[in-house]
Every structure is written in C-alpha cells, then in structure tokens.
Amino acid sequence: MRLLERSIVRKNHIKKWLAGGTAALAALVLTGCTEAELAAYMPGHKGISDVGDAIGNFWANSWVALMGVGLLTWGLVIWASVAYRRRKNETGMPQQMRYHMPIEIMFTVIPVVLVxxxxxxxxxxxxxxxxxxxxxxxxxxxxxxxKQWAWDFNYLEVEGSPHDHAAVYYQGVQAEEVRDADGKTTGEINMDKLPTLYLPVDAKVTIDLKSRDVAHSFWVPQFHYKEDTIPGKTNQMSFTPTEEGTYIGKCAELCGEYHSMMLFQVKVVSAGEYKEYLDSLAAQGNTGAVGDEFNRNLHNPGTKVPEIQHEEH
Incomplete structure (x- = not known):
C-alpha cells in the first residue's frame, strides 16, 4: 500500500515538474520572439490601422492553430515509426490493419473543423x-x-465631417524609373512622382474602388488587406488609419504589360496636413471629380442579365 502511495506521489511530482518546465519553456520562447515573429512575419506592425491589427491577429492565431496540428501529426508519425519499427529476428509482413475507426474519425473531423x-x-x-x-x-x-497603369483619387464631400472639403481630385501616372546620365535605368523608382493617396490619421475612411478598364486590385501590404477593382462594379472598404506614416501600395491583380509599375503611396497625416493637401489640389484647379466618364469602356454590362428589346411593327 505504501509503495502504491509513493508511486502516486512520485507521479504527481513528475506531472508538476513537467507542467512547470513546459510553462517556463513557453514563456522563454514567447519573450524571445521579435515583433516580426509575434506578427507571424506579416508586413508592417501593430497600430497602423484597425483593419491591419484585426487581420494580423487572425493570421498569427491561424499559424498557432496550424502549428498545433503540425506538432500532433509529426508526433504521431514519429511515434508510429518507433513503436511499429521492425525488430531484430522479425521476418515477413507485419500484421495488417484494415481500419481504425477512432483515428479515421479524428482525421476527418479535425480538417473539417479547421476549414x-x-x-x-x-x-x-x-x-x-x-x-x-x-x-x-x-x-x-x-x-x-x-487604370492601366496608375490610379486616380477623388476626395468627395462628407457633410458634417471635421474633414469636410469641397470635392477635389488627383490623377496619377504609372511609376517612373530613375535614369542615370546616360539614360540607362538604375532599377529604382522615382518615389516623388508616384500617385499618392492622403488620409487623415484616426479618421473613419470609406473607399469606393472602381476600374477604368480591366480588373485591378488595391493593395497596401502594411494594412493587411486588398480589394479588387472590377469594371462596371463598385467595391468598398472601410477602416481607420491609426498611425501617421508613408506606406507603399501596389496593384495585386495581373493587368497587363506594366502591371509591376502600377504603384502608389498612402500618406497618413495629421488633420491639418490633410486639409493643406486638399487646398493645394483646389488651388491647382483640380476641383470636382473625375468620374466614370473617363473610363475606357463605357458599355460594361453590369451584374444584371441584359434585356432583349424587340422592335414593334
């Protein structure tokens, strides 16, 4: 009886030591992680926008879940390799198993739950x-x-907003390569001439995404989200930029010969600097909006089935 009690106590101590060691190891690993590792190597960092933070957390947590599945799978593979390895003096085929219902259920349920x-x-x-x-x-x-291969921005009026302003616009051109004295490209982009979208920090922003020609995709990697621009359709995204700075954007949908040059910048600035920029566009005569009338294809069918019109006799 005493031997049994001692065995139980010893097992409890072992469990405590294992639990404590595991917790200490996890704490050491987590404290040793860099900001990039904690963000699962997503571009940017936390605090750039509310959208980026939400998507970043989802991405990092997904990797944690998948790592758990990976460890379980690797553990089972290693255990099966060791437990069912061929021993000395064994000959012939090992005993075959047609199926194992609990494992079959587990291998079915876990992927379904994950997906x-x-x-x-x-x-x-x-x-x-x-x-x-x-x-x-x-x-x-x-x-x-x-548009192939640049971007236009219309800053529309929002009545009652602290950032309200008469509508103004900006028309961009595709990225220009820097050239040396001999006229050869240096492999660098002239950042000063990139189309630039200005946003006031901590403002509730809605962006309507449209296309003038073919399908494109509006992507700011550090915001952790992209949205397509489809001819004849308007997509929308809403977010709040929460940190001032300059962020590079690009088209993420193959759209033609100079797709790689369809770059832009997003500048998140203070409310005062945002107003100054809109005033500068108005001073240049860029008032109003450059709308669908500048689209290359004005006959997009939309999303409805076209109606056949019959001539009356």
Whole structure:
C-alpha cells in the first residue's frame, strides 16, 4: 500500500515538474520572439490601422492553430515509426490493419473543423472591413479608380465631417524609373512622382474602388488587406488609419504589360496636413471629380442579365 502511495506521489511530482518546465519553456520562447515573429512575419506592425491589427491577429492565431496540428501529426508519425519499427529476428509482413475507426474519425473531423473555423473567421473579418460607416459616422469618402497603369483619387464631400472639403481630385501616372546620365535605368523608382493617396490619421475612411478598364486590385501590404477593382462594379472598404506614416501600395491583380509599375503611396497625416493637401489640389484647379466618364469602356454590362428589346411593327 505504501509503495502504491509513493508511486502516486512520485507521479504527481513528475506531472508538476513537467507542467512547470513546459510553462517556463513557453514563456522563454514567447519573450524571445521579435515583433516580426509575434506578427507571424506579416508586413508592417501593430497600430497602423484597425483593419491591419484585426487581420494580423487572425493570421498569427491561424499559424498557432496550424502549428498545433503540425506538432500532433509529426508526433504521431514519429511515434508510429518507433513503436511499429521492425525488430531484430522479425521476418515477413507485419500484421495488417484494415481500419481504425477512432483515428479515421479524428482525421476527418479535425480538417473539417479547421476549414469551417478558418472560413467563419475570414468571413467575419471581411464583413467588418466591407461594412460601410453610417452616414453620420463616416468622416472621409474617397473614390479610387484603377487604370492601366496608375490610379486616380477623388476626395468627395462628407457633410458634417471635421474633414469636410469641397470635392477635389488627383490623377496619377504609372511609376517612373530613375535614369542615370546616360539614360540607362538604375532599377529604382522615382518615389516623388508616384500617385499618392492622403488620409487623415484616426479618421473613419470609406473607399469606393472602381476600374477604368480591366480588373485591378488595391493593395497596401502594411494594412493587411486588398480589394479588387472590377469594371462596371463598385467595391468598398472601410477602416481607420491609426498611425501617421508613408506606406507603399501596389496593384495585386495581373493587368497587363506594366502591371509591376502600377504603384502608389498612402500618406497618413495629421488633420491639418490633410486639409493643406486638399487646398493645394483646389488651388491647382483640380476641383470636382473625375468620374466614370473617363473610363475606357463605357458599355460594361453590369451584374444584371441584359434585356432583349424587340422592335414593334
């Protein structure tokens, strides 16, 4: 009886030591992680926008879940390799097993749960981004047109907003390569001539995404989200930029010969600097908006089935 009690106590101590050691190891690993590792190597860092933070957390947590599945799978593979290895003096084929119901159920249920979970969380985060601010909440409203191979920005009026301003626009050109004295390209881009989208920090922004020709994609990697621009259709995204800075954007949809040159910048600035920029556009005569009338194809069918018109006799 005493031997049994001693064995139980010893096992409890072992469990405590294992639990403590595991906790200490986890704490050491986590404290040793850099900011890039904690963000699962996503571009940028936390605090750039509310969208980026939500998507970044989802991405990092997904990797944690997948790492757990990977460790379980690797553990089972290694255990099976050791436990069922061929021993000395063994000959012939080992005993065959047609199926193992608990393992079959596990290998079916776990992938289904993972796929369903990833789908649900993805749909939730995407719905948040694509849900527009209410009219009395939205503070900045911008139309973005993708075109081969640059971008146009319309800064629209938002009544009652602290950033309200008469509508102004900016028309961009594709990225220009820097050339040396002999006229040869240096492999660098002239950043000063890139189309630049200005946003006021901590403002509730809605962006309408449109295309003047073919399908493009509006992508700012450090915001951790991209949205397509489709001919004849308007996509929208809403977010709040929360840190001032300059961020590089690009087209993420193959759109033709100079797709790689379809770059732009996003500058998140103070409210005062944002107003100064809009005033500068107005001073240049860029008042109003450059809308669908500048699209290359004005006969997009839209999303409805075309109606056949019959001539009356």
């Amino acid at each position: 369903a979970g990833f789908f649900a969380f993805t749909a939730r985060e995407q719905a948040k981004i694509e849900e527009n601010w209410a009219d009395d909440e939205r503070e900045v409203h911008i139309e973005v047109y993708g």
